[in-house]
Amino acid sequence: MTLAPDMGTSPGKLTDLFQLGLDAPICLTWELTYACNLSCVHCLSSSGRRDPRELTTGECKAVIDTLQRMQVFYVNIGGGEPTVRPDFWELVDYATAHHVGVKFSTNGVRLDAAAAARLAASDYVDVQISLDGATREVNDAVRGPGSFDTAMRAMQNLRDAGFQGFKLSVVMTRQNIPQIDSFKEIADRFGAQLRLTRLRPSGRGADVWDELHPLPSQQRELYEWLVAHGEQVLTGDSFFHLSAFGSALPGLNLCGAGRVVCLIDPVGDVYACPFAIHENFLAGNVRGAGGFEAVWRSSALFADLRKPDTGGACKSCGFYDSCRGGCMAAKFFTGLPMDGPDPECVQGYGQAALAAAPAVAAPRPSVDHSHRTAPRSARGPVPVSIGRRRPSAHDCDESPLAGFAAAEANG
Amino acid sequence: MTPVTFDLDRAWRVDPRVSMRPEPFGALLYHFGTRRLSFLKNQTVLAVVRSLADHPSARAACLASGVAEAELPAYARALAALASSKMITERISHDSGS
Numbered sequence: 223m224t225l226a227p228d229m230g231t232s233p234g235k236l237t238d239l240f241q242l243g244l245d246a247p248i249c250l251t252w253e254l255t256y257a258c259n260l261s262c263v264h265c266l267s268s269s270g271r272r273d274p275r276e277l278t279t280g281e282c283k284a285v286i287d288t289l290q291r292m293q294v295f296y297v298n299i300g301g302g303e304p305t306v307r308p309d310f311w312e313l314v315d316y317a318t319a320h321h322v323g324v325k326f327s328t329n330g331v332r333l334d335a336a337a338a339a340r341l342a343a344s345d346y347v348d349v350q351i352s353l354d355g356a357t358r359e360v361n362d363a364v365r366g367p368g369s370f371d372t373a374m375r376a377m378q379n380l381r382d383a384g385f386q387g388f389k390l391s392v393v394m395t396r397q398n399i400p401q402i403d404s405f406k407e408i409a410d411r412f413g414a415q416l417r418l419t420r421l422r423p424s425g426r427g428a429d430v431w432d433e434l435h436p437l438p439s440q441q442r443e444l445y446e447w448l449v450a451h452g453e454q455v456l457t458g459d460s461f462f463h464l465s466a467f468g469s470a471l472p473g474l475n476l477c478g479a480g481r482v483v484c485l486i487d488p489v490g491d492v493y494a495c496p497f498a499i500h501e502n503f504l505a506g507n508v509r510g511a512g513g514f515e516a517v518w519r520s521s522a523l524f525a526d527l528r529k530p531d532t533g534g535a536c537k538s539c540g541f542y543d544s545c546r547g548g549c550m551a552a553k554f555f556t557g558l559p560m561d562g563p564d565p566e567c568v569q570g571y572g573q574a575a576l577a578a579a580p581a582v583a584a585p586r587p588s589v590d591h592s593h594r595t596a597p598r599s600a601r602g603p604v605p606v607s608i609g610r611r612r613p614s615a616h617d618c619d620e621s622p623l624a625g626f627a628a629a630e631a632n633g
Numbered sequence: 634m635t636p637v638t639f640d641l642d643r644a645w646r647v648d649p650r651v652s653m654r655p656e657p658f659g660a661l662l663y664h665f666g667t668r669r670l671s672f673l674k675n676q677t678v679l680a681v682v683r684s685l686a687d688h689p690s691a692r693a694a695c696l697a698s699g700v701a702e703a704e705l706p707a708y709a710r711a712l713a714a715l716a717s718s719k720m721i722t723e724r725i726s727h728d729s730g731s
Binding site: 239244245246248293295296321323325345346348 | 650652654655656657658661663665666668670
């Protein structure tokens with residue numbers, strides 16, 4: 223993002239203006255389907271199976287008409303795996319013909335040479351290839367067997383087609399932060415731009431958060447790396463909680479939920495942000511009267527989110543102006559209050575808050591389309607071992623002879 | 634950083650691949666070629682940018698939008714930033730004869 227220099231007549235900082243919301247989102251995430259060929263352990267939308275209530279092709283085109291009218295510059299299309307929708311390319315063509323740019327996220331499964339060639343020919347379509355490990359081992363442990371090779375093949379196809387500057391998108395985890403320079407090398411090799419984003423405890427991410435989220439020392443390492451690489455690397459402005467380490471990172475250091483971004487899910491539900499698929503953050507549905515425009519402009523939830531932040535428990539912290547209390551979804555799905563510190567607060571207040579939080583279960587996502595059984599290829603070894611130990615006496619002491627039998631066998 | 638030199642006396646226009654959306658604070662600009670966003674922070678600079686193509690020079694566009702002489706350096710800096718991000722480009726003017 224570039225900012226025109228302050229004109230002196232500006233009524234306030236840009237973040238203050240954005241805080242009150244915009245007439246239309248800057249960009250909008252649109253998950254086209256919950257269907258996915260993969261079962262990533264940290265999937266933010268708990269995707270897997272298609273929802274039978276998915277928006278039809280006609281309904282999707284009506285949404286695009288609305289976005290054109292509202293002058294939404296582009297949509298981030300995701301899923302699930304959006305390219306498995308049979309009308310995917312039809313919808314991409316419809317959007318670009320109606321001056322709504324498209325950036326879509328894919329695991330690469332349908333990005334063959336022909337698809338790469340048609341993408342390379344358009345100014346209005348951008349692609350993000352998801353990869354969460356710079357090596358097969360680290361990636362496939364999270365995204366499933368074969369997913370590393372699929373992504374690499376897709377990137378090779380894009381490069382061969384002459385598509386410059388597509389995005390290589392990485393969710394930063396405890397396991398892949400040591401590979402951060404390797405990700406940059408991979409991106410450079412394919413003529414791609416690196417995009418790093420924050421792991422959230424959203425969707426199935428809640429199940430693996432404790433094992434995958436970066437260690438405090440890694441947060442510092444990541445921050446230093448981001449500062450050193452500046453605008454060469456994209457972040458979706460997702461690391462603003464790290465700004466409390468020192469100087470602000472490039473981009474908008476503000477939670478944009480309901481203010482500058484939102485999510486349309488496959489069944490047309492509109493949520494405040496892609497990481498907040500929960501009824502508490504559900505603003506309406508595009509199938510309702512007035513469509514998406516009415517939801518964006520007049521939902522009570524969005525009006526509430528556009529009120530100036532009060533800071534809550536963070537107000538007295540000297541770093542509040544830098545981090546603004548962090549990520550709403552990260553707080554919510556770890557059971558922390560909305561007006562307190564982020565669970566990964568770099569000043570350590572998040573860990574303290576988690577330790578002090580009442581021992582009730584954190585909220586779960588309201589919507590879950592996970593595969594009921596893992597796809598065969600993704601099924602790992604069953605994590606049990608066959609015990610050689612004989613049952614000890616107290617394991618099954620209903621038998622009056624249990625103690626005697628054990629003693630005899632061991633003797 | 635943004636170069637501060639900007640030729641107010643040349644003819645400029647908004648790049649055809651730029652989409653401009655008015656907002657209460659000014660406007661948002663998005664360039665489909667570079668995929669970058671920019672912001673115009675007030676209504677006057679929006680009026681200037683919108684009318685660049687209608688005037689023989691950026692200076693004329695500024696003055697017609699009510700920019701005072703003393704404010705011209707600040708507007709030149711804003712326009713320089715937009716030029717460096719390719720939001721606006723020089724136009725071959727039919728009026729200037731050069």
